[in-house]
Amino acid sequence: xxxxxxxxxxxxxxxxxxxxxxxxxxxxxxxxxxxxxxxxxxxxxxxxxxxxxxxxxxxxxxxxxxxxxxxxxxxxxxx
Amino acid sequence: xxxxxxxxxxxxxxxxxxxxxxxxxxxxxxxxxxxxxxxxxxxxxxxxxxxxxxxxxxxxxxxxxxxxxxxxxxxxxxxxxxxxxxxxxxxxxxxxxxxxxxxxxxxxxxxxxxxxxxxxxxxxxxxxxxxxxxxxxxxxxxxxxxxxxxxxxxxxxxxxxxxxxxxxxxxxxxxxxxxxxxxxxxxxxxxxxxxxxxxxxxxxxxxxxxxxxxxxxxxxxxxxxxxxxxxxxxxxxxxxxxxxxx
Numbered sequence: 001x002x003x004x005x006x007x008x009x010x011x012x013x014x015x016x017x018x019x020x021x022x023x024x025x026x027x028x029x030x031x032x033x034x035x036x037x038x039x040x041x042x043x044x045x046x047x048x049x050x051x052x053x054x055x056x057x058x059x060x061x062x063x064x065x066x067x068x069x070x071x072x073x074x075x076x077x078x079x
Numbered sequence: 080x081x082x083x084x085x086x087x088x089x090x091x092x093x094x095x096x097x098x099x100x101x102x103x104x105x106x107x108x109x110x111x112x113x114x115x116x117x118x119x120x121x122x123x124x125x126x127x128x129x130x131x132x133x134x135x136x137x138x139x140x141x142x143x144x145x146x147x148x149x150x151x152x153x154x155x156x157x158x159x160x161x162x163x164x165x166x167x168x169x170x171x172x173x174x175x176x177x178x179x180x181x182x183x184x185x186x187x188x189x190x191x192x193x194x195x196x197x198x199x200x201x202x203x204x205x206x207x208x209x210x211x212x213x214x215x216x217x218x219x220x221x222x223x224x225x226x227x228x229x230x231x232x233x234x235x236x237x238x239x240x241x242x243x244x245x246x247x248x249x250x251x252x253x254x255x256x257x258x259x260x261x262x263x264x265x266x267x268x269x270x271x272x273x274x275x276x277x278x279x280x281x282x283x284x285x286x287x288x289x290x291x292x293x294x295x296x297x298x299x300x301x302x303x304x305x306x307x308x309x310x311x312x313x314x315x316x317x318x319x320x321x322x323x324x325x
Contacts, residue, residue, distance in 0.1 A: 036252065038207065038252060042208070045204070
């Protein structure tokens with residue numbers, strides 16, 4: 001796994017208080033990890049802070065799974 | 080009842096009459112208080128009078144950057160995260176609408192409505208994470224009743240109510256409450272200068288037969304800040320002696 005993926009996973013574990021083993025790439029924040037809408041906003045803000053990226057509202061809405069988050073951040077970092 | 084021991088509170092406009100009373104009562108209930116305002120000497124004097132658990136954080140809330148940074152500054156001087164935010168700072172630029180300048184409108188909006196939002200936004204980030212917090216904003220009876228000569232102020236204070244109800248809905252699931260205290264006519268240096276006949280007429284319109292004092296407002300803030308008010312959110316507590324029963 002990339003550094004970004006590791007860091008994303010760590011943030012998810014920290015913010016949602018879920019077991020690390022549950023944070024698989026396909027895990028949905030809401031359906032699998034028990035997040036509510038406020039959690040997802042907080043997660044996006046945590047990603048923004050940790051990676052120094054800006055995630056606009058329309059992009060944030062599309063981030064539903066762990067993999068979505070990793071892909072988005074990797075793309076921003078590569079650009 | 081109403082113990083605030085172990086809690087940290089930021090009070091804006093703390094050098095004013097109502098703000099100082101709020102700070103004193105929160106402090107008396109055991110809270111650590113951070114006093115904010117523009118007048119450093121007045122804040123320091125108040126802090127010195129309170130003794131321990133009192134800090135100051137000077138900020139000019141007409142500057143958006145200073146408003147945005149005040150919560151972090153308060154947490155830095157207190158050395159603890161913020162549990163209670165009291166948006167008390169405000170100013171008036173009274174005049175009839177037909178004579179009201181753009182700057183009269185915008186100054187009141189910036190300080191009385193926009194800065195409470197900036198402070199609440201900053202405070203909520205930590206409060207939501209910690210699953211606890213109290214945001215209390217001081218509005219005014221004129222936000223509900225309107226008042227000739229105060230279109231700007233009344234609009235800002237009514238705005239505080241709508242904002243607080245929205246924030247209450249957003250923050251409720253995390254145990255953070257957001258409420259408003261709406262004072263009526265309070266004895267302050269500002270109302271001391273009113274002519275006696277005007278005062279008499281004012282008092283005559285108040286069922287409880289007197290002007291309010293700053294302690295009346297501060298007591299309402301203490302209640303809303305306390306654990307005992309845990310199931311009260313999105314509400315406006317009117318403290319006006321019955322002048323407007325809304």
